[in-house]
Amino acid sequence: MNTKQRKWLNVLGSGLLGFNFGFVAALLLAQWTWLELRVNTGLAILVGVGIGLGIGLLRTIKRPLAVESISLLAMLISLLGIGDAQISSLKILTGYTIREGLLMPDISLQVANLIFSLLTLGSILSAIVLKRKISG
Amino acid sequence: MKFMSNKTLKMSKVLLSAVLSVGIIASLSGCGSNESAKNSATPPADSAGSNLIVSQTNPIVIDKEAKTVKVYTEVNGKYFVEPTRHGVVFKDGSNGSKSVLKAWGNQNDFYNGLVDIGAKPGNNLKLDSVGVAVEGDPLDVSITWAGAGKEIPFGDGILDSTKKGFDFRFGGNQENAKAKNTGCILCLDSCPVGITSNAAHPTKDFDNKIAEFKGNQEVLPADGTPVVVTFKLK
Numbered sequence: 001m002n003t004k005q006r007k008w009l010n011v012l013g014s015g016l017l018g019f020n021f022g023f024v025a026a027l028l029l030a031q032w033t034w035l036e037l038r039v040n041t042g043l044a045i046l047v048g049v050g051i052g053l054g055i056g057l058l059r060t061i062k063r064p065l066a067v068e069s070i071s072l073l074a075m076l077i078s079l080l081g082i083g084d085a086q087i088s089s090l091k092i093l094t095g096y097t098i099r100e101g102l103l104m105p106d107i108s109l110q111v112a113n114l115i116f117s118l119l120t121l122g123s124i125l126s127a128i129v130l131k132r133k134i135s136g
Numbered sequence: 137m138k139f140m141s142n143k144t145l146k147m148s149k150v151l152l153s154a155v156l157s158v159g160i161i162a163s164l165s166g167c168g169s170n171e172s173a174k175n176s177a178t179p180p181a182d183s184a185g186s187n188l189i190v191s192q193t194n195p196i197v198i199d200k201e202a203k204t205v206k207v208y209t210e211v212n213g214k215y216f217v218e219p220t221r222h223g224v225v226f227k228d229g230s231n232g233s234k235s236v237l238k239a240w241g242n243q244n245d246f247y248n249g250l251v252d253i254g255a256k257p258g259n260n261l262k263l264d265s266v267g268v269a270v271e272g273d274p275l276d277v278s279i280t281w282a283g284a285g286k287e288i289p290f291g292d293g294i295l296d297s298t299k300k301g302f303d304f305r306f307g308g309n310q311e312n313a314k315a316k317n318t319g320c321i322l323c324l325d326s327c328p329v330g331i332t333s334n335a336a337h338p339t340k341d342f343d344n345k346i347a348e349f350k351g352n353q354e355v356l357p358a359d360g361t362p363v364v365v366t367f368k369l370k
Contacts, residue, residue: 033219034343037234082217089217092359096214105233109213109359 006133013064013130014056015049016123020071022048023116026097027078042100061130068127072120190364195240198249203369205249207321209237213359215351221324221342223294223334223349224365229319236294236351237279237363239321243313246321247331250275250306255369257308261328261339269335270326272306276368277322277332281357287366293356294324296337297348303335304367322365324349332367 022045029041061067083089095109098116107115188197195208209224215236222235226242239246250257258272277290291302304322312329313320323330325337325347341347357363 030218036218037220037222037231040233088353092213092217095359096212096218100214100233105227 009126009130009133010060011053011056013123013126014059014061015053016119016126017061017064017067017071018048018050018052018055019045019119020048020068020075020123021052022046023097023101024071024074024078026101027075027082027093030097031082040100040103042097042102045097045101046103062134064127064130064134068123071123075120192240192362196245196249198252200253203253205246205253205367207246207365207367208240209363209365210240211351211356211359211361211363212236212238213351216353216356216359217350219342219348219350221327221349222320223290223322223324225321226319229317231318231320235320236349236356237365239319239365241321243319243321243331244310247308247310247313250331250367250369253369255306257306257310259308261307261309261326263312263328265326265328265339267338267340268326269338270305270307270333271335272308272332274370275304275306275332276366276370277302277304278366278368279356279363280366281361281363283357288355290322290365293352295350295352296324298337298346300336300347304332305335307331307333 025048026042026044029044030036032041035041079090079093083093091113092109094116095112098112099105099107099109102112102115104112188194190197190206190208192208197206198204199206207224212233212235214233220234220236222231224237224239225231225235226246227233227238227240229243232238247257255273255275258270260271261268278287279290279293280287289302290304294302296302302324307327307330309327309329309331313331316329318329320327320330321332323333325334325341326339327333328339337347342349
């Protein structure tokens with residue numbers, strides 16, 4: 001992998017990390033009912049992705065696995081906490097947050113959950129690849 | 137320092153494995169659930185004697201003889217887990233994604249429909265009203281969907297934290313509804329903008345955290361399922 005490819009992988013990885021943190025922010029903001037009924041709190045995801053991409057363009061992620069783990073842990077804790085650790089609630093929480101955040105209100109919760117799973121998986125894979133490149 | 141790095145790396149790997157496993161299990165189980173029910177669901181035909189069928193393309197059906205207005209909606213699963221004060225809202229209104237049921241017909245056509253069946257609006261609420269119950273002709277509101285097999289009282293599909301019950305009225309509010317374009321067709325507490333709302337809870341009950349409403353997951357069908365809401369003049 002040459003320097004240019006590594007740079008773009010860094011941007012992608014950083015953008016996906018931004019997705020993870022934006023998702024957590026969207027989940028938490030949706031708990032503020034007054035705000036949730038007035039604005040699309042899911043937009044925090046797009047804001048997170050934007051910030052992530054911006055950071056990725058300007059800086060190299062030094063510890064991709066550690067940051068990825070923190071973001072996943074934050075997602076897991078907030079999902080389990082808000083959804084009372086019930087699988088049915090977790091599926092609804094992730095689904096609606098994604099479909100509102102990605103401005104796709106007409107997709108089903110199942111499709112939204114699939115998008116969420118793929119993006120999360122992508123962020124994990126990009127973190128692993130980035131870590132290997134740094135180590136190598 | 138090296139020890140710390142290795143420890144962090146090991147922790148990261150364990151966490152990643154755990155999260156990955158949970159994610160895969162959750163997404164796999166999610167892909168299968170309710171998908172068939174959703175795809176097979178189609179709204180039932182208007183059973184009130186007319187040949188009109190409530191659908192996405194014909195979202196409001198008025199039956200003057202039966203004194204009913206039927207509205208095509210779809211379930212928004214979000215409000216099985218989050219609280220809301222919006223029962224039925226037109227999808228393209230500013231509150232279109234904030235209700236338990238997302239309507240395909242707009243609030244202005246719905247208003248005209250209620251007037252057509254002879255309902256009289258209350259028009260007693262102002263935007264700054266606090267603690268005032270909506271007035272207007274009382275309405276029987278029910279829901280049904282493919283497979284439900286019967287009309288179910290709208291209130292059964294909603295969890296009210298106070299368990300007060302529901303008393304739906306034709307509030308009117310045509311001017312506010314047009315000016316604000318929220319799309320509100322049915323609000324779960326008394327509302328100066330919604331065309332119909334619930335007199336059992338005066339204005340601002342939800343905002344003041346006196347009452348909280350959620351969709352009842354044990355009664356309502358899955359997210360995205362078409363549901364026909366029938367408003368009948370009592």
